[in-house]
Amino acid sequence: MADVIRIENLTKSYGKKRGVTDITLTVKEGEIFGFIGPNGAGKSTTIRSMLGFLNFDKGAITILGKDSVKEHVGILKEVGYMPSEALFYPTMKVSEVIKFAADARGLDCREEAEMLCERLQLDTGKRIKELSLGNRKKVSIVCAMQHKPKLFVFDEPSSGLDPLMQSTFFELIKEYVKKGATCFLSTHVLSEVSRYCDRAAIMREGRLIKVDMVDNLTESTAKSVKVTADGMHEEYMYNGDINELVKKLSERKLQNLYIEEPSLEDMFMHFYEGKEEVR
Amino acid sequence: MITVCGHELKLGFKTLLIWSLSVGIMGLLCILMYTSMEGEMADMAESFSKLGAFSDAFGMSTLSIATLGGFFATEVGTVHGLGSAMFAAITAAVILSKEEDGHTGEFLYSLPISRSSAVTGKALSVLINLVAFTIICGAFYVIGFVALGEDVLWKELLLFLVRMLLMNVEIAALALLLSACSQRNRMGMGLGLALIFYAYDVVGRAVPDAKDYLFIGPLSYANASEIFAGKEAPVAAFAVAAVVIAVAVAATYRVYLKKDLAS
Numbered sequence: 001m002a003d004v005i006r007i008e009n010l011t012k013s014y015g016k017k018r019g020v021t022d023i024t025l026t027v028k029e030g031e032i033f034g035f036i037g038p039n040g041a042g043k044s045t046t047i048r049s050m051l052g053f054l055n056f057d058k059g060a061i062t063i064l065g066k067d068s069v070k071e072h073v074g075i076l077k078e079v080g081y082m083p084s085e086a087l088f089y090p091t092m093k094v095s096e097v098i099k100f101a102a103d104a105r106g107l108d109c110r111e112e113a114e115m116l117c118e119r120l121q122l123d124t125g126k127r128i129k130e131l132s133l134g135n136r137k138k139v140s141i142v143c144a145m146q147h148k149p150k151l152f153v154f155d156e157p158s159s160g161l162d163p164l165m166q167s168t169f170f171e172l173i174k175e176y177v178k179k180g181a182t183c184f185l186s187t188h189v190l191s192e193v194s195r196y197c198d199r200a201a202i203m204r205e206g207r208l209i210k211v212d213m214v215d216n217l218t219e220s221t222a223k224s225v226k227v228t229a230d231g232m233h234e235e236y237m238y239n240g241d242i243n244e245l246v247k248k249l250s251e252r253k254l255q256n257l258y259i260e261e262p263s264l265e266d267m268f269m270h271f272y273e274g275k276e277e278v279r
Numbered sequence: 280m281i282t283v284c285g286h287e288l289k290l291g292f293k294t295l296l297i298w299s300l301s302v303g304i305m306g307l308l309c310i311l312m313y314t315s316m317e318g319e320m321a322d323m324a325e326s327f328s329k330l331g332a333f334s335d336a337f338g339m340s341t342l343s344i345a346t347l348g349g350f351f352a353t354e355v356g357t358v359h360g361l362g363s364a365m366f367a368a369i370t371a372a373v374i375l376s377k378e379e380d381g382h383t384g385e386f387l388y389s390l391p392i393s394r395s396s397a398v399t400g401k402a403l404s405v406l407i408n409l410v411a412f413t414i415i416c417g418a419f420y421v422i423g424f425v426a427l428g429e430d431v432l433w434k435e436l437l438l439f440l441v442r443m444l445l446m447n448v449e450i451a452a453l454a455l456l457l458s459a460c461s462q463r464n465r466m467g468m469g470l471g472l473a474l475i476f477y478a479y480d481v482v483g484r485a486v487p488d489a490k491d492y493l494f495i496g497p498l499s500y501a502n503a504s505e506i507f508a509g510k511e512a513p514v515a516a517f518a519v520a521a522v523v524i525a526v527a528v529a530a531t532y533r534v535y536l537k538k539d540l541a542s
Contacts, residue, residue: 014539051389053540073391081389087382089290104282104390143386 001028003062004151004182005050010059012045019045020206023059027184027199032177034193034214035186036268037203043186044084046203047155051081064150077105080144084156086136090129094139097128101143109146116142119168133160141169145176152176152183158192170196190268202268217267224266228256237262283392283400284407291370291408299412302362303419309354310423313347347429348507351420352439356503359416359443363409364473364498367447370408371454372469374401375531379462379541394536402455402528409447413440432507439506446501449520450476452527459535495519 005027012019020042027033037043049056050063052072061068063075088097098117102109117124120138128136137160144152152173158166173183173196187193193200194214201211210217222239229252238245238259249257375398378384387397417440424431454469480498483490497520500512 048540053385053388055537055539073393076389076391079389081385083385083389085382085385088386089381089383091290100282100286101386101390104392140386 001030002065003027004029004031004064005033005184006060006062007046007050008060010046010049010056010061012049012054012056018042018206019054020049020203023208025201025208025211027182029182030177030180031199032173032183032185032197034197034200035184035203036188036190036193036200038188040205041203042206043203044155045206047153047184047186051076051079051153078150079153080147080149080151081153082137082140082144082155082157084159086133086140086160088128088136088139091127093125093127094122094131095124097139098124098142098146102146105147107147112148113142113146116145116172119172120165134162134165137161138165141172145172148176148179148181150181152181152185154183155186156188157185158187158189222262223259224262226256226258226260227252227254229254231255237266280392280396280400280403283387283397284403287374287401287404288407291404294370295408295411298362298366299415302359302366302412303416305358305362306355306416307419307423309358310347310351310420311426312354313350314427316350347424347427348432348435349504351432352503352507355420356439356507360446360498360501360503361473361477363412363416363443363447364450364477365470366412367405367409367451368454368469368473369466371405371451372458372465372472374405374455375458375535376461376463376465380464384540388540395532398459398532398535402531405451405455406448409444409451413444413447416440435507435509439501439503442501442506442512445517445520446497449497449523452524452531456527456531456534459531459538462541497523 003026007023007025010023011021023046035043048054050061050068052068064078066075068075098113120141122138161169177183197214200214200217202209222237225238226235378387421431450473454472457465457468476496476498479496500516
């Protein structure tokens with residue numbers, strides 16, 4: 001499968017403030033790729049560099065085979081982007097915003113937009129200033145999807161959407177991906193990554209610390225241990241001989257014990273907290 | 280570029296109407312006041328022309344306010360000059376920065392629109408608004424002349440409106456650069472810019488030693504009293520205007536194309 005996104009050694013700083021350092025990753029055609037990290041980890045800087053909002057210091061970004069600097073406009077024609085904030089011109093009507101986005105692409109997207117508005121239950125007659133965050137997110141989804149792009153870039157897409165709409169949103173993504181689109185999904189919601197993504201990357205303090213299949217991220221020899229013994233509760237990851245662990249635990253007065261496969265949340269916290277080793 | 284321009288014209292339509300109707304109607308009312316004041320105007324004109332620096336500053340030493348042309352130049356010239364300069368400044372000062380200030384930039388610039396097209400479309404919308412503003416106000420002034428049953432001073436009026444438009448474009452070009460450099464709404468700074476140029480012109484005309492440097496300010500070639508008195512504006516003033524407009528627009532593109540857009 002071809003690389004839809006290829007980022008090589010991306011470095012971007014904001015004066016003395018850190019942005020991202022030496023990011024290298026690829027996203028394959030047809031993938032739903034998760035991009036995880038805490039606030040300030042550099043996820044938005046990476047996305048904003050990809051879309052040309054930021055001029056990066058070093059590295060190269062190729063999207064759909066096009067150079068992100070030289071062929072910036074050509075890339076945007078094929079991309080559907082949903083920013084985390086979903087802010088539009090307050091006095092415009094929803095229908096006007098959707099039409100403006102289609103006109104800027106020189107496309108007639110009425111049929112697709114109508115289908116999306118219907119599925120997302122979006123009232124196109126309202127003005128932007130009358131909308132809640134959730135409804136503004138829906139407008140953003142329609143603007144990102146109505147032109148049936150080859151690549152979706154979503155930044156925190158589900159925040160503000162109710163669970164029913166979140167489900168509809170991910171159904172839509174899966175439908176577009178089935179038809180050949182690729183999806184780059186930046187999120188805090190790890191359950192979304194484990195449920196919908198094929199691969200994921202974890203960012204920490206401006207650096208990419210892990211890229212792997214979602215299954216591999218959780219499928220590790222490490223075990224999540226939750227133990228209540230001698231009146232104390234402990235949670236940790238254990239990566240040694242399981243017999244040693246049982247021997248050590250047997251020396252204590254146990255009240256409760258769970259030894260299980262680590263969840264994506266456990267792995268994320270493990271990477272996020274910067275633990276170099278597990279016990 | 281056309282889409283962005285149309286979009287901006289739509290968003291700015293209300294502002295255009297409010298400003299052009301306000302300035303145009305104020306100008307019209309000033310013109311209509313002429314008949315009621317015509318009788319007393321001869322004495323007033325005599326007195327006003329002898330107020331020294333004050334008369335110089337407001338053009339009353341150049342032209343008699345007892346005539347309709349002189350009255351128009353003194354009264355409407357001030358209203359239109361100040362009103363149009365403020366409209367030009369506030370329109371251009373927010374046109375680029377509002378995308379970052381209102382956090383709409385991520386939506387706009389995720390569409391396949393290059394930043395240079397966006398700047399061109401937005402600058403074009405400012406220019407169209409300034410032309411529309413001039414036409415609407417000009418129409419009110421013509422209505423005023425016709426309502427008084429006086430001949431329209433077409434030559435002077437058209438020259439006045441064209442020079443005012445050029446002055447507006449010069450101020451708008453500087454405000455556009457201000458907008459490109461900023462991530463916040465700079466409407467206040469835009470207004471300040473217009474008022475500084477107005478004050479510079481008034482003070483420059485009142486202070487004898489400063490008169491030689493008047494040509495630097497954009498209101499120097501748009502002075503209504505001098506236009507209606509048939510005085511030629513200094514060529515240097517037009518040269519400065521051309522350089523200011525060209526440099527400000529070029530700098531706007533350079534700054535805006537290279538800047539990191541705030542989220």
